[in-house]
Amino acid sequence: MEEEQRDANNSWDLIHFSLLDVASIESRSGEMTSSHFAEEAPVRRVALFGGTHGNELSGVFLVKHWQQEGEPEIRRPGLQTKPFMANPRAVEKCCRYIDCDLNRVFEKENLGKPLAENTPYEVQRAQEINSIFGPKGSRDAYDLIFDLHNTTANMGSTLILESSRDDFTIQMCSYIKGALAPEVCPVFLIEHPHLKYATTRSVAKHPVGVEVGPQPHGVLRADILEKMRKIVRHGLDFIRMFNAGQAFPPCTIEAYKIVEKVDYPRGKNNEITALIHPDLQDQDWRPLHPGDPIFLTMEGEAILYEGETTVYPAFVNEAAYYEKQQAFVKTVKEALSARGIRVSQN
Numbered sequence: 001m002e003e004e005q006r007d008a009n010n011s012w013d014l015i016h017f018s019l020l021d022v023a024s025i026e027s028r029s030g031e032m033t034s035s036h037f038a039e040e041a042p043v044r045r046v047a048l049f050g051g052t053h054g055n056e057l058s059g060v061f062l063v064k065h066w067q068q069e070g071e072p073e074i075r076r077p078g079l080q081t082k083p084f085m086a087n088p089r090a091v092e093k094c095c096r097y098i099d100c101d102l103n104r105v106f107e108k109e110n111l112g113k114p115l116a117e118n119t120p121y122e123v124q125r126a127q128e129i130n131s132i133f134g135p136k137g138s139r140d141a142y143d144l145i146f147d148l149h150n151t152t153a154n155m156g157s158t159l160i161l162e163s164s165r166d167d168f169t170i171q172m173c174s175y176i177k178g179a180l181a182p183e184v185c186p187v188f189l190i191e192h193p194h195l196k197y198a199t200t201r202s203v204a205k206h207p208v209g210v211e212v213g214p215q216p217h218g219v220l221r222a223d224i225l226e227k228m229r230k231i232v233r234h235g236l237d238f239i240r241m242f243n244a245g246q247a248f249p250p251c252t253i254e255a256y257k258i259v260e261k262v263d264y265p266r267g268k269n270n271e272i273t274a275l276i277h278p279d280l281q282d283q284d285w286r287p288l289h290p291g292d293p294i295f296l297t298m299e300g301e302a303i304l305y306e307g308e309t310t311v312y313p314a315f316v317n318e319a320a321y322y323e324k325q326q327a328f329v330k331t332v333k334e335a336l337s338a339r340g341i342r343v344s345q346n
């Protein structure tokens with residue numbers, strides 16, 4: 001099955017090769033140099049966030065490990081790498097959050113709000129994080145944040161991007177995907193006019209989410225932790241090579257872009273009246289066709305997907321999303337192209 005999916009990915013890349021040509025021709029007239037590489041500032045300050053959600057234990061465990069002095073695994077020449085526990089109070093209690101979801105409160109408005117007695121703990125913490133790693137949107141902000149998450153869904157190693165126009169992170173994802181092959185590493189794009197949320201990592205110039213599953217919250221699995229660890233190591237390698245002057249030619253990757261959140265069927269008192277259908281369970285990133293079953297009622301009746309186009313579900317049966325009234329998200333495949341990049345010399 002994985003073999004098939006890879007072949008499909010390859011032919012898909014070929015189809016979109018013409019797109020890539022167009023991108024590099026267009027960019028000749030822009031700010032590109034004569035050899036078509038956009039020059040970008042070096043990426044010197046990188047943070048590794050764990051425990052943004054206190055019960056997602058791979059990131060919590062890795063950050064604790066890396067915080068031991070002089071950890072060579074995350075050290076790279078010319079790079080300052082800071083492991084950081086984003087929500088220590090939630091980590092202590094092994095829960096997602098104390099008052100509200102930290103990974104939803106990084107709107108500029110929250111970050112500038114005067115603190116009051118009833119300010120939620122996570123909003124206070126967001127302001128601290130913003131002052132250490134931001135300010136969000138400013139020149140002083142950290143260059144890049146890897147934010148480490150786990151999901152109960154069968155999403156494998158997933159990278160989460162917030163912008164389709166960030167050449168550096170698209171190039172990095174392309175590198176990580178190549179380094180992990182033949183294992184697949186889907187890229188999930190949360191860019192959307194109203195479904196995008198204000199993440200912890202968004203204080204950095206280049207925000208990168210790392211989402212690995214399936215793993216129950218509050219549980220550590222060695223296989224899942226190892227997948228997360230590999231992504232971080234390859235990501236840091238990419239940054240080191242970029243800073244050292246390596247040029248990366250234009251690239252196009254396949255991404256899954258969020259298009260809609262789907263809630264469970266609910267009754268009069270808002271209670272859930274159907275479960276994720278067994279045919280959909282664990283099928284993240286697999287095509288969901290019109291007419292396929294998505295839910296199963298207690299009477300054994302299947303509820304079908306009534307859309308008109310094929311979509312690719314993700315976060316199927318994510319435990320943390322029951323309270324967000326979300327059974328899964330629908331995504332569509334999209335080509336993400338980046339210009340060639342190399343580090344600016346001055």
Ligand SMILES: CC(=O)N[C@@H](CC(=O)O)C(=O)O
Binds near residue numbers: 211318320
């Ligand atoms: C299961 C989970 O926590 N997922 C993350 C996804 C992300 O970091 O964008 C969240 O909802 O914040």
Ligand SMILES: [Zn+2]
Binds near residue numbers: 052053150
């Ligand atoms: Zn999380």
